[in-house]
Each structure stands twice: as C-alpha cells, then as structure tokens.
Amino acid sequence: MKRKLETSELIFKIISYLFLTMFSIMCLYPFVYAISAAISGRTAVEYSQVVLFPKQIQFEAFSRMFNNNMFWNSYSNTLFITLYGTIFALLYSILGAYALSKKRLLFRKALNFFLVFTMWFSAGIVPQYLNYLSTKKVFNGIGITDDKWLVIIAMGMAAMNIILLRNAFENVPSEIEEAAIVDGATEFQVLSKVYIPMSKSTIATVALFFGISRWNGYFWARQMISNSNEHPLMVFIRLLLEEYTDAEAMAGWNYSYASDSVIYALIVCSIVPILIIYPFIQKYFAKGVNMGGVKE
Amino acid sequence: MKVKAADYLIYDEEKKVYRENPEQIVRDDVEKHYWKHVGLTMAKDWRLYIMVLPMLLVFLFWRYFPMYELLGCFKVSDEVLPVSEQLFSGFSYFKRLLVSGDALSVEFWRALRNTFILSFYGLCFGFPVPIILALFFNEVRSNAARSIFQVLTYLPKFMSTVVMTSLITMLVKQGSLTTSYGVLSQLMEKIGMISHETAQAGLLNNPAYFRTIYELSGIWETAGYGSIVYFAAIIAISPTSYEAAQIDGAGKMAQMKYVVLPSILSTIVIMLITRIGTLLSIGYEKVLLLYNPNTYVTGDVVSTFAQRYGLQGAAKGIASAAEMMNNVIGMLLVIGSNTIARKASNVSLY
Numbered sequence: 001m002k003r004k005l006e007t008s009e010l011i012f013k014i015i016s017y018l019f020l021t022m023f024s025i026m027c028l029y030p031f032v033y034a035i036s037a038a039i040s041g042r043t044a045v046e047y048s049q050v051v052l053f054p055k056q057i058q059f060e061a062f063s064r065m066f067n068n069n070m071f072w073n074s075y076s077n078t079l080f081i082t083l084y085g086t087i088f089a090l091l092y093s094i095l096g097a098y099a100l101s102k103k104r105l106l107f108r109k110a111l112n113f114f115l116v117f118t119m120w121f122s123a124g125i126v127p128q129y130l131n132y133l134s135t136k137k138v139f140n141g142i143g144i145t146d147d148k149w150l151v152i153i154a155m156g157m158a159a160m161n162i163i164l165l166r167n168a169f170e171n172v173p174s175e176i177e178e179a180a181i182v183d184g185a186t187e188f189q190v191l192s193k194v195y196i197p198m199s200k201s202t203i204a205t206v207a208l209f210f211g212i213s214r215w216n217g218y219f220w221a222r223q224m225i226s227n228s229n230e231h232p233l234m235v236f237i238r239l240l241l242e243e244y245t246d247a248e249a250m251a252g253w254n255y256s257y258a259s260d261s262v263i264y265a266l267i268v269c270s271i272v273p274i275l276i277i278y279p280f281i282q283k284y285f286a287k288g289v290n291m292g293g294v295k296e
Numbered sequence: 297m298k299v300k301a302a303d304y305l306i307y308d309e310e311k312k313v314y315r316e317n318p319e320q321i322v323r324d325d326v327e328k329h330y331w332k333h334v335g336l337t338m339a340k341d342w343r344l345y346i347m348v349l350p351m352l353l354v355f356l357f358w359r360y361f362p363m364y365e366l367l368g369c370f371k372v373s374d375e376v377l378p379v380s381e382q383l384f385s386g387f388s389y390f391k392r393l394l395v396s397g398d399a400l401s402v403e404f405w406r407a408l409r410n411t412f413i414l415s416f417y418g419l420c421f422g423f424p425v426p427i428i429l430a431l432f433f434n435e436v437r438s439n440a441a442r443s444i445f446q447v448l449t450y451l452p453k454f455m456s457t458v459v460m461t462s463l464i465t466m467l468v469k470q471g472s473l474t475t476s477y478g479v480l481s482q483l484m485e486k487i488g489m490i491s492h493e494t495a496q497a498g499l500l501n502n503p504a505y506f507r508t509i510y511e512l513s514g515i516w517e518t519a520g521y522g523s524i525v526y527f528a529a530i531i532a533i534s535p536t537s538y539e540a541a542q543i544d545g546a547g548k549m550a551q552m553k554y555v556v557l558p559s560i561l562s563t564i565v566i567m568l569i570t571r572i573g574t575l576l577s578i579g580y581e582k583v584l585l586l587y588n589p590n591t592y593v594t595g596d597v598v599s600t601f602a603q604r605y606g607l608q609g610a611a612k613g614i615a616s617a618a619e620m621m622n623n624v625i626g627m628l629l630v631i632g633s634n635t636i637a638r639k640a641s642n643v644s645l646y
Contacts (some may be wrong), residue, residue: 008548016435023429024448026516030463031451033479037466046475048482096351099344106337111348118359121627124619125580125599126606127365130379131358154358162351187343216456219581223607234458238585241462245469258475260466267459274454282447 031271038062038264045258061261065269073229074236075269077148078215081232085152085214089161090207097165098191115159132224147225151232155220156213161206168202169195204284208277215274233270240266369617389617404618407601410594411622414583415575417507422515423571426522427564431556433523434530449520461585464513470498500586506595510586525567529560566637573633576626598622 032052037045041056049055065071099105100112122128135154136147144150172195180194196203218234225231231239244259253259305314326333338345364379369389371382393404429449436442452460471477481495490499499505537555546554580599587595598618606615 006547012548013435016432020429020432020436020445020449023519024445027448027452027520030467033467034463048476048479051479092350092354095347099348102344104341105344105348106334111352114352115355118355120630121363121623122359123362123366124616124623125602126612126616126619127362127368128358129607130365130368130612131362135358153354157354157359159355187347191347212454216454216458218456218458219584234456237462238458241465245465263462263466267462270459271455278451278454279447282450 031268034264034267038261038268040257040261042256042258042261045260058257060255061257061265064255064257064262065265070228070236071266071269074231074233077230078233081148081151081217081221082211082214085156086207086211088152089156089158089210090203093162093165093206093210094191094196094203097162098169098195100162100166101169115162118157119159128220129223132220136224146230147227148230150224151217151221156210156217158209158213161209164202164206165199168199172198201284204281208281208284211277212274233266237263237266237270366616366620369613369620371613385613389614390621393614393618393621400614403596404598404601406593407596407598407618408622411576411578411597411599414507414510414597415578417511418514419571419575421511422518423568425515425519427526427560429519429523430526430530430560431552433527434556446520449523451520452517453521455517457579457581457585460513460517461582464509464586465500468499468509470501471496501588501590503591503593503595506587506591510582510595513582526560526563529563530556533559565640569633569637569640573630574626575629576622 029052033050036052036054037050038061039057039059040050040054041058044050044055100108100115102108105111123131132150132154136150139145139150176194176198177190180190185193216234217232218238221232222235222238225235241263244263303320304317306317307313308315368379368382370385370387371379372385392398393401395401433442433445436445467478467480469478469481476482477495477498481490481499484490485492485495494502499509533555537559538551541551541555576598578597578599580597580603583595583597583600584603587600599622602615602619604615605611605618609615
C-alpha cells in the first residue's frame with residue numbers, strides 16, 4: 001500500500017538528499033581535484049586555475065613519477081609491508097582471539113585485561129622510540145638488517161581488532177563446534193574449518209583495518225627506517241612535499257608542469273589500490289564494525 | 297574457602313556407614329597444590345596456550361616494554377646509559393613542567409590546553425554530524441542510492457593522514473611572486489570569508505585557522521564512517537513504530553522526536569561517554585603533519601611537544617614526563633567513562 005507523503009516528510013526528504021549529495025561531493029572532490037591537478041599544465045596549476053576539470057592536459061608529471069626509481073622502490077616497499085604486515089598481524093590476532101573466546105582458558109580475564117590496558121594507556125612517543133631502537137639493535141644482531149621487518153613485526157598491533165575477532169568467535173554457536181569435535185576435529189581444525197568460515201565478515205573487516213593502517217603508516221616508518229631505499233610510499237610523499245615547498249628548491253624548476261602536479265600524481269598513485277579493493281570489502285565492514293566493540 | 301569437618305565424611309546409604317568424601321580430597325589437593333593443577337589443566341589444553349603465545353609476546357615486547365622505559369622520566373637523561381643505570385632525579389622534571397614557570401613550563405601548559413581544546417571542539421562540532429548523517433541515510437529509500445552515498449562518505453576514513461594533509465597543504469598553500477595561492481583559499485576569498493592578505497600568507501601559517509582546519513578535516517574524514525553505528529540503530533527500529541505514530545497523527549518532526557530519538561538514545565549516550573573518555577588522546581600524526589612553528593600557539597599538543605623535545609631534541613626525560621602526565625589523565629578519563637557507560641546501560645565497551 002502506498003501512502004501519500006505529507007508535506008513535512010517531503011521537506012525532510014529533500015533536505016536529506018541535498019545534504020547527502022553535498023557531503024558526498026565534498027568527500028569526493030579532493031580526489032577528483034588531485035587527478036585534475038596532476039594532469040594539468042604548469043601555469044594552470046601554479047595560478048590555481050584548475051578547479052574541477054584539468055586544463056592544458058599533460059601526462060609528464062606521471063611519466064616523471066614512473067621513471068623515478070625511488071617511486072617504484074617505495075611502492076614495492078609499501079606493498080611488501082602491507083602484505084606481510086597484514087598476514088602477520090592477522091595470524092597472531094586470529095589465534096589469540098580464538099583462545100580468548102574459549103571459556104576454558106585459564107587466566108582469561110587477566111589476558112583480556114592485558115590487551116585492553118594497551119588501549120587505555122600508551123607509554124608515549126619517547127619510550128616507544130627507545131624501545132624500537134633497542135629492538136632494532138636486537139634485529140640487527142640476529143642478522144635482520146632490513147628495517148621493513150621491524151615495521152612488520154614490531155608495529156601495528158591493535159587490541160581493538162583482536163577484541164572484534166574475539167566477539168565474533170564468541171558468537172559462533174557451540175553446537176557446531178561440538179559436532180566437529182565428535183567427528184574428530186582437532187583444535188586447529190575447529191578453528192580453520194568452523195570458526196574462520198563462520199566469521200568471514202569480521203575477519204575481512206579486521207584484515208581491511210590492518211591492511212589500511214599498514215598502507216597508510218607513516219610516523220614510525222619515517223623514524224625507524226634509516227635506509228631511504230626502504231622507505232614506504234607515505235614517507236616518500238611527505239619527503240617530496242617538504243622538499244618541493246622549500247622555496248629554494250623551486251628556483252631551478254623548469255618543466256612544463258608544476259611541482260605540485262608531481263605530488264598530486266603521487267597521491268593519485270597511492271590511493272588507487274585502496275579504491276580498487278575498497279568496494280569489494282565495503283559490504284563486509286558495516287556488519288563487522290557493528291558486531292564488535294560493544295559487548296553485552 | 298572454609299572447610300567443615302562434615303565435608304570430609306559422607307554417609308553411604310547402601311552400606312550404612314560413613315566414608316571419606318573423594319571430592320573433598322580432590323578439592324583439598326587443588327588448594328594445596330594449586331600450581332600443579334593449573335599446570336595439569338594447561339597441559340590438557342596446551343594447544344590453546346600455544347595459540348595465545350605469539351599475541352602475548354608481541355604485545356609484551358612492543359606495548360609493555362616501552363612502559364619500562366617510562367622510568368626515564370624519573371632519571372637524569374643520558375644518551376649512552378640504559379634507563380636502569382641512569383641517575384635518579386625524582387620528580388624534578390614534573391616540577392619543572394608543572395610549577396617552575398619558565399619558558400618550557402609555559403609551553404607545556406599551552407600544549408596541554410591545546411590538546412584539550414582541540415578534542416573538545418571535536419566533541420562539540422564533530423559529534424553530532426554522524427548522527428545527522430545517519431538520520432538522512434534513513435530517508436533514502438532506494439538501496440542503490442544509499443549505497444552510493446555511504447560508499448562515498450566512508451571513503452575519506454581510508455585515506456592516509458599523509459595524503460590528507462598533503463592535499464590540505466596544497467589546497468590552502470601560500471602564494472608567492474610567481475605562483476598563486478591554493479584553490480580553497482581562492483574560493484574562501486571569493487565568498488568573503490578571508491581577506492586577500494590572509495590567503496596570500498597561507499592559511500596553515502595563520503594560528504587563527506589551525507583549529508578550524510583541523511576540526512573540519514576531522515569531520516570530513518570521520519563523519520561518514522562514524523554514522524555506521526547510528527544507522528544500524530535506526531534501521532533496527534520496527535516499521536510498526538512509525539505506523540503507530542502516524543496513526544496518532546505524528547508528522548515527520550514528531551516521529552523523529554518520539555520514535556527515532558528514543559531508539560538511538562542509548563547508542564548516542566554510549567558514544568558520547570566514550571568520546572569524553574578520549575578527550576586527551578589526540579592523534580599526533582595529523583598535528584605533526586599540519587603544524588609549523590607559526591602555528592605552535594594553537595596547534596602544539598602534548599604528543600607533538602614530546603616529539604619535538606624528546607626525538608628532535610635530546611630532552612628525553614622531560615618529554616616522557618610530559619606525555620606520561622597526559623596519558624595518565626587520559627587513562628583515568630577512559631576508565632571513568634567506561635564505568636559510567638556500564639552503569640548507565642549495562643553495556644561494557646571493552
């Protein structure tokens with residue numbers, strides 16, 4: 001049965017659509033602008049004539065980027081850190097969360113507190129820095145000289161993600177687990193054949209969280225990775241920005257594109273992978289986020 | 297547990313005699329050899345403990361060991377000696393920061409105030425936006441249209457701080473002799489929000505605009521994503537509630553007031569309390585990437601203060617003392633707010 005809309009409802013609906021359209025455009029605009037500015041000519045960018053669409057189109061900023069070894073280096077470093085970092089973090093998080101979801105685990109409360117406390121209190125930047133320095137020394141001592149492994153192993157742990165996973169595992173009905181045990185499944189088989197398939201959406205969400213934070217990681221990577229060949233993309237972008245906004249460096253600039261265009265091109269390159277993966281995972285995470293956090 | 301003598305003997309109905317209670321003997325044994333029994337239980341479930349071990353070690357090494365380095369704020373900073381061998385300095389750093397009144401102390405108080413103001417503004421202006429967004433999402437009946445809106449508004453959450461701050465930096469950059477200032481500054485000048493001189497000097501160099509830029513970009517980044525929780529609460533409302541309200545003659549505003557708001561109130565309260573708990577934990581990365589010496593007045597927060605003195609300078613002790621005070625107050629706020637949330641709604645956040 002279709003009901004006629006009342007005036008107040010109609011007005012509210014119109015306002016909603018207007019507001020949402022505006023907000024969506026606002027969210028999208030910077031990225032569209034970045035693309036336009038990356039392929040616009042030098043004067044158009046330097047005199048801020050590019051507002052939405054590109055002017056005096058050129059692709060040299062992109063080709064300069066693609067011909068730069070440092071760019072490919074940092075790109076592959078970021079891929080490396082994201083891939084291994086996500087796998088490593090997921091591995092210990094899933095195993096730990098599974099164990100924590102079991103009522104028969106001794107010291108369960110203490111272990112939960114051990115995790116949650118890290119969300120309440122952090123030692124701060126300086127102690128963390130000193131800790132990473134000594135970790136680095138230990139890593140170098142056992143022959144790991146590539147600082148990327150320091151980033152992968154020693155950074156990016158998130159208690160919240162483990163708690164999300166734990167809550168998802170707790171929601172798996174115990175009858176299914178019992179049936180699996182009756183059929184002779186071992187502990188690891190119960191986890192891999194029952195729990196993981198039944199918590200797919202939360203695991204996808206958590207994997208996305210880990211992956212994104214790895215991809216976007218900047219501060220500690222810049223502090224701890226000493227060899228510039230091992231810098232990830234975000235550090236590379238920032239260093240370039242700092243270099244190009246330096247007035248003296250600009251004096252010798254004589255290309256057909258503005259120095260800003262190079263940074264815009266870099267930014268576009270850095271967000272493309274996220275844009276590609278995001279739509280596929282997006283449907284999972286609304287569910288995954290809602291389930292987690294709040295525990296009755 | 298207090299043991300009564302009667303617990304040791306039970307009456308055997310068949311043989312009509314008293315005999316020893318085997319369960320009590322086990323209970324006694326557990327009490328006497330507690331750790332042996334813990335060991336036995338753990339050995340039975342050894343796989344579980346193997347599973348929990350990697351997580352435990354990772355958190356121990358890189359979340360708890362740094363807390364040991366915190367001792368440095370009671371010691372005389374030294375580049376060479378490890379923290380355990382440094383000389384004890386007592387509370388001198390804390391005194392210097394809090395009550396000495398010298399330049400450093402003034403700077404610390406400014407950073408503390410900025411930390412609080414930045415997150416308080418975030419609470420006032422940033423908190424309502426996701427709720428409004430969720431209400432509006434609910435008005436969009438077409439699933440396809442709503443998905444498009446949602447996908448677009450969640451998107452900024454997944455951009456890195458570096459990308460976001462680089463974009464901001466370039467959108468409001470300063471002008472020079474040969475180049476014009478940023479596009480956003482131009483737009484704001486056209487609609488009369490800022491003067492030509494302000495735009496020319498660069499908004500990020502102007503302490504008066506730092507907070508606005510910080511908060512607006514924060515809303516832009518998190519509002520869509522933050523609306524997920526509220527939207528889930530709104531779509532859980534049964535359609536019959538709306539119908540009943542309509543039969544009673546409720547217009548849109550009345551429905552909002554009497555149907556929607558009461559249903560999402562508990563979510564709002566919980567989110568608000570959590571938000572208050574995080575008033576002193578501000579992400580340092582974004583501030584660090586946006587601020588510069590010109591905007592220290594409004595932009596410098598405690599973490600960036602610590603970063604500047606502890607990592608760029610060598611005043612490690614003072615820097616950790618500053619951040620420790622901030623984090624301890626922050627922790628008390630979180631624990632307090634979580635306790636209130638639990639009392640208020642029987643829901644614990646952790």
